[in-house]
Amino acid sequence: MKKLCDWFNRYRDGMLTPDQQKQFESHIAVCEECQIRASFLNHLVRSVKEQEPPALTARPVMVAARAYESCNSWDVQFLSWLRPAPAWSTLAALVLLLSLFGILPSVSLPGVSGEYEELMMESDPGRLSGNAPQGETDDAIMTWLEQGGSAK
């Protein structure tokens, strides 16, 4: 029974097969919930649909003339630049502002040397100063680590 209630939207949109449609029609004849749903929606749609929009007083020539008058103003141009992708524009403007004021942290990717120093500082800050090769390239440090990380 509940499954058939779930077909309500498909029925309303004409998406059911002829067999399913017959099944749903027999269902709606006895299901009060679906009847109320259909009745309510029909009333709502009909009442809004029957309300014809009042006639517009502005003639197309006037609408066009006003549009041409306004389209060159700076605010319209600025908004037209923002409008196509408001989220991206806002994000870009925010990043620009933050970077101008130096709020964004500088991002630097540590090399092997940096990672090693960080790990050593975490485990034993005193050990780093004596043993680690200072000012070497990443390759040299890798070789040094492969050899057991002993003092040179």
Place this chain on the structure above:
Amino acid sequence: MSDSAGPVLIEAAIKGDEPAFAELVRRYQAAVWGAVYRTLGNSSEGEDAVQEIFLRVLVSLPRFDRQLPFGPWILRIASNYCIDQLRRRKTRKYRLWSDLTEAEAERIANKMVHKPDVGSTTVEDPAAYLEVARSLLDQLKPKRRMAFVLREIEGRSYAAVAKILGVPEVTARVRVWRARADLHQEFCRYLAKQRGGTRNEKAL
């Protein structure tokens, strides 16, 4: 709505040919106005809305993809405008269920539920229905409301609704189905409250 805005007319409008743009306005004004009126339901702002939409159309014309049909594109601008306006609305222009007196609400709810009215072509109290319909629509999320109006009120296909909203067809369908569910839920909440009230009265 005919979708016969030729590329010549569009090119002329972009180059500043006012009569060409006026012709575009003439062809699409009714469709734009219909969508605006049925979505926002406020005639006092209607003329300004149409003016603003055609201003947006004029400014966006150079970005229009000539491969696409012009009608859905212009209606997409109109629907985006309507969604913006719905989001900005701070005060409701129509009464909500909670604003109606108990007697008024009961009378309208009973009329909307009764099955014999479903197939009839006349409505006894159209103003009351419209008021309730608007108040319920006002509670929908803007995107769902726009999709609901295009599909249910304007009777467009899901493919057309999707083109106008600039979303996949399945998204358009989901929005309409959710709008229906939201409206029904809101209505049922009221009915349950009423029936509960009646039962309590009887128990007393």
